[in-house]
Amino acid sequence: MQCLIYITIILTYMTSHIIFDFNKKTNIENWIIVDDVVMGGKSSGTFKLSAEGHGVFEGAISLENNGGFSSVRYRFEKTLIRESTKIILKIRGDGKKYQFRIKSNSDDYYSYISPFSTTGEWQEIQILLKDMYPSFRGRKLDQPNFSNDYIEEIAFLIGNNSQEEFKFLIDKIELK
Secondary structure (H helix, E strand, O other): OHHHHHHHHHHHHHOOEEEEEOOOOOOOOOEEEEEHHHHOOOOEEEEEEOOOOOEEEEEEEOOHHHOOOEEEEEEEEEEEOOOOOEEEEEEEOOOOEEEEEEEOOOOOOOEEEEEEEOOOOEEEEEEEHHHOEEEEOOEEOOOOOOOOOEEEEEEEEEOOOOOEEEEEEEEEEEEO
16 A cells, blocks of 8 residues: 555656746746736736745736736746646635736747636646637637647736736646
8 A cells, every 4th residue: 555655656746847836045037027018008017036935926907008917927948748737826816817828839929828716815726738728919819729748938917907906926836
């Protein structure tokens, strides 16, 4: 029985890949804010590391000048995900809706997205890769859902068509 438990632990570890695990010494310089100011809007987001060692994405959404979104993205070396079926987010939101986004090629004009709601408490959100759909500027594209073997960019976005402040904490992002 004990041997079976060790094998299960080893297999779980082998099939898991950490995309990002925040801690007090995490380097966050490759996390980039992209707000609606790129299109003339006035929303503003920031990204920092909390004293506890979590990524903190916060700011204010403005609907002025047809604005209405803020995002934070992280680009990394192209990562093989062929054996993975889902992404697990350990996050704490503020009760608002957000989107998790991925790109298999960072130069693609569109992202694959999965909307999710937050509760104000720490949550583990599981997103099936095959359920992530392609979207560009808020419109779902007439293309198949995600089925690629690689990713090289992840992002979080808030854009709920309302003027609001937001605060979102990230602990870990993992492939399984």
